[in-house]
Amino acid sequence: MNLILFIFIVLLGFTSYYFGRRKAYTIQSTNKRLTALPQFYGYYLAIWCAIPAFIIFSLWAIFEPTIVKLLILSDYSNQGYLDDELNLIYEKTKALSRGQFTGEITPFIEASAEKYLSLRSIAQSSKAVIVLSIIIASVAYAYKKISSNSRTREPVEKFLKAVLFTASLAAILTTVGIVFSLIFQTIDFFKVIPLFDFVFGTHWYPAKAFVRDSSEALDPTMYSDTFGAVPIFAGTFFIAFIAMCVAIPIGLMSGIYLAEYASVKVRQYAKPLIEILAGIPTVVYGFFAALTVGPFLKEIGNSMGLDVSAESALAAGGVMGIMIIPFISSLSDDVITSVPQSLRDGSYAMGATKSETIKKVIFPAALPGIVGSILLGVSRAIGETMIVVMASGLAANLTLNPLESTSTITAQIVVILIGDQAFGDPKTQAAFALGMSLFLVTLCLNIVALRVVKKYREKYE
Amino acid sequence: MNKNKEQLLNKRYKAEKRFRLYGQGAIFMALLFLTIFIFKIFSTGYSAFQKTWLIVPVTFDAELMMLEQNPSKEDLKDADYYDIALKSMADLDPNANEDQENELKRMVSYFFEREIKRELLNDPSLIGKTKDVYLTASDDLDQVFKGNYPRDLPEDQRRVTDYQLKIFDQLVELGKVESKFNLSFFTYPDSREAELAGIASSFMGSIFSILVCLMIAFPVAVLAAIYLEEFAPKNRFTDFIEVNINNLAAVPSIVFGLLGLGILLAVFQLPRSTPLVGGITLSLMTLPTIIIACRASLKAVPPSIREAALAMGASKMQTTMHHTVPLSMPGTLSGTIIGLAQALGETAPLILIGMVAFVNTIPGSPLDPAASLPVQIYIWAESAERGFVEKVSACIMVLLGFLIIMNLFAQIIRHKFEKKWS
Numbered sequence: 001m002n003l004i005l006f007i008f009i010v011l012l013g014f015t016s017y018y019f020g021r022r023k024a025y026t027i028q029s030t031n032k033r034l035t036a037l038p039q040f041y042g043y044y045l046a047i048w049c050a051i052p053a054f055i056i057f058s059l060w061a062i063f064e065p066t067i068v069k070l071l072i073l074s075d076y077s078n079q080g081y082l083d084d085e086l087n088l089i090y091e092k093t094k095a096l097s098r099g100q101f102t103g104e105i106t107p108f109i110e111a112s113a114e115k116y117l118s119l120r121s122i123a124q125s126s127k128a129v130i131v132l133s134i135i136i137a138s139v140a141y142a143y144k145k146i147s148s149n150s151r152t153r154e155p156v157e158k159f160l161k162a163v164l165f166t167a168s169l170a171a172i173l174t175t176v177g178i179v180f181s182l183i184f185q186t187i188d189f190f191k192v193i194p195l196f197d198f199v200f201g202t203h204w205y206p207a208k209a210f211v212r213d214s215s216e217a218l219d220p221t222m223y224s225d226t227f228g229a230v231p232i233f234a235g236t237f238f239i240a241f242i243a244m245c246v247a248i249p250i251g252l253m254s255g256i257y258l259a260e261y262a263s264v265k266v267r268q269y270a271k272p273l274i275e276i277l278a279g280i281p282t283v284v285y286g287f288f289a290a291l292t293v294g295p296f297l298k299e300i301g302n303s304m305g306l307d308v309s310a311e312s313a314l315a316a317g318g319v320m321g322i323m324i325i326p327f328i329s330s331l332s333d334d335v336i337t338s339v340p341q342s343l344r345d346g347s348y349a350m351g352a353t354k355s356e357t358i359k360k361v362i363f364p365a366a367l368p369g370i371v372g373s374i375l376l377g378v379s380r381a382i383g384e385t386m387i388v389v390m391a392s393g394l395a396a397n398l399t400l401n402p403l404e405s406t407s408t409i410t411a412q413i414v415v416i417l418i419g420d421q422a423f424g425d426p427k428t429q430a431a432f433a434l435g436m437s438l439f440l441v442t443l444c445l446n447i448v449a450l451r452v453v454k455k456y457r458e459k460y461e
Numbered sequence: 462m463n464k465n466k467e468q469l470l471n472k473r474y475k476a477e478k479r480f481r482l483y484g485q486g487a488i489f490m491a492l493l494f495l496t497i498f499i500f501k502i503f504s505t506g507y508s509a510f511q512k513t514w515l516i517v518p519v520t521f522d523a524e525l526m527m528l529e530q531n532p533s534k535e536d537l538k539d540a541d542y543y544d545i546a547l548k549s550m551a552d553l554d555p556n557a558n559e560d561q562e563n564e565l566k567r568m569v570s571y572f573f574e575r576e577i578k579r580e581l582l583n584d585p586s587l588i589g590k591t592k593d594v595y596l597t598a599s600d601d602l603d604q605v606f607k608g609n610y611p612r613d614l615p616e617d618q619r620r621v622t623d624y625q626l627k628i629f630d631q632l633v634e635l636g637k638v639e640s641k642f643n644l645s646f647f648t649y650p651d652s653r654e655a656e657l658a659g660i661a662s663s664f665m666g667s668i669f670s671i672l673v674c675l676m677i678a679f680p681v682a683v684l685a686a687i688y689l690e691e692f693a694p695k696n697r698f699t700d701f702i703e704v705n706i707n708n709l710a711a712v713p714s715i716v717f718g719l720l721g722l723g724i725l726l727a728v729f730q731l732p733r734s735t736p737l738v739g740g741i742t743l744s745l746m747t748l749p750t751i752i753i754a755c756r757a758s759l760k761a762v763p764p765s766i767r768e769a770a771l772a773m774g775a776s777k778m779q780t781t782m783h784h785t786v787p788l789s790m791p792g793t794l795s796g797t798i799i800g801l802a803q804a805l806g807e808t809a810p811l812i813l814i815g816m817v818a819f820v821n822t823i824p825g826s827p828l829d830p831a832a833s834l835p836v837q838i839y840i841w842a843e844s845a846e847r848g849f850v851e852k853v854s855a856c857i858m859v860l861l862g863f864l865i866i867m868n869l870f871a872q873i874i875r876h877k878f879e880k881k882w883s
Contacts, residue, residue, distance in 0.1 A: 261481055280861070287853055355480035356476075382713070439712065446708050
């Protein structure tokens, strides 16, 4: 039904385009001067035909279920049901009306199901009628405007500009969506677990909260010492640190080499090859780390008499470092190439060698940009998920030994949220709280990094 | 004094050489990682494209199949194939006792009944006759045949028994074991049994997600980029939008997964585990990438084009839509493809919205539960069975193949169609 109506509106929109254009030609044939190109008459009519109809259509789609639900549940309003029970009744009613209900059918629910069906059919037909009458009214209005040869280009262009503007709001909406999806669960979480315990507690055993029987009342003492996020934060920064230990020297040196030493030919081949590393999906790195690097490190460690976990932080961090190399190398390459040639020439003129020029002149000049690129790399390391989930441990140990396993924010989010989640469970909320802290940390890093890089660009432009 | 100077100079030259060597070393390391990586994936994965078959003589005994005389096509479909399937496996060793018959049965996949049925449906005249039928070998024997399974382990530590190995070796000697191209890897959905697991379900899931992502992200991103580059006034609000876009481009992907879970699933009640939700989540992620690429290519269109159009009396909107935007399309399209390639490789947000569910049917629309290729890699990588290791690598090869094709395509569009303004 909805689909038919939708297609109908689209078809009407297209036909009104042709009608509008033809009207323009007939006006033209009476030797009157048109106020815009003929197609604008068409667009004008089409917009007036389709847009009001679509607005009504989508408003209806949003509000219809809620109104129907209210009407159905009004029958039960004075029988003292709880909200959850009312929701359940509504779900049963819907299932029964679709013929998919398998449980016990009470006469009450059967009556509701019938009412539901009749309400739905009333709603559907009234929707069709209202949409059609809106179309007729708005097309009539627009057609009269066209016939009197009033301006059409300006309104059409204004409309297009409004559409463009709305599209550009998508980025803001996404950010708002992220904040909203995180903030409510996080606030609920901190109602049960004090913020202090979360930020400074050193024990993280979310599984303990899961054993709870759902019929039991929430008992805050049960969760004390369960959601202390220090081991998680420490593990996250520790693995990111290991990653940067791999990525900074290799990435920076290859960036410098590509920018200053490499011949055109080497640059032409080496740069895209290194950038392939950035295009490999992280799940592939994760598999590589878990299957190859982890056992390899374990074997080496065992042969040296060290006790290495197969899921060591070193394996995850090292592979993550490989992943970040291309970010640092290409960003620092860009930054170094944008240092003005005059600085180099001045240094050479004083008799400095190339490496001395790089170390003493170019590197300090490019430092803000390089720091920015490293910060972006750190933010990526902190937010990286799949490598850690697959190659590092899932138990949160508070350790600084790279040969042991640790866990990170992202890995814990995945561990908690994989499978079915019950919203309202402190364990699920903990994942959102972790997500919130991840979002805030990376946001700060990104803002600082982007600002530093921007300032640097302005300096040499 | 002079000697000192020379020493100093030598030292400086040596430092220069060393520094240069560090640079070369760094590049070498990066490329070495890449090579090891690709070599490792290919060397473990190529064998998954071969599948081991046991050739077993099957007697299509009408009585055992509960068939009457002159059965119709329907009868053949409903017939009982389990007994003849069991019997033909048991007949491999006439002296087998009951336990051993069980072991014989487990030498092939649990699809053996279906494979025998297909053979008869193709040629109904086989009733009463005996024919060699190709049956999928169990994944452990498959690994044994490919040489990936250590045979010298003690029996209680491996999943193939000595007896199974003995019969298998006899079959190999008789030439009754064959390795053929593994078509079912591409046509079968996921399965708990490694020998029957294929990528068809996750492949379709990926395709649907990417299509949804393209249909949402591309129009919105292009429109937004046009507004920001051509129409937006220079004010605080525009700056705010720009800061937002740049930040979104660097937000960790898992946060978008939380967005999908908290808003799309919990608030809008969209169906879990579906490519529709996956695609919407991915589209929010690719949005900034496409916006940034589109703005860059709009910026690259020289102002003279705009001025010429305006001078001919075109309105600002006409100039943009008829001249600037078409000229910027190659850059936008290649940016879009690169953004989609990123989305194709994304795993974490899809896991959070439930696309890790075990799906053993091939999805027919974006509203059916599905996995995606990277998620399939994750699922298989977490499985303990040996047979899945090569499947993971093979799946990675397929995924990398797609990414390479998409990136090449983006390059070609950029080089072939982009106008060089100079």
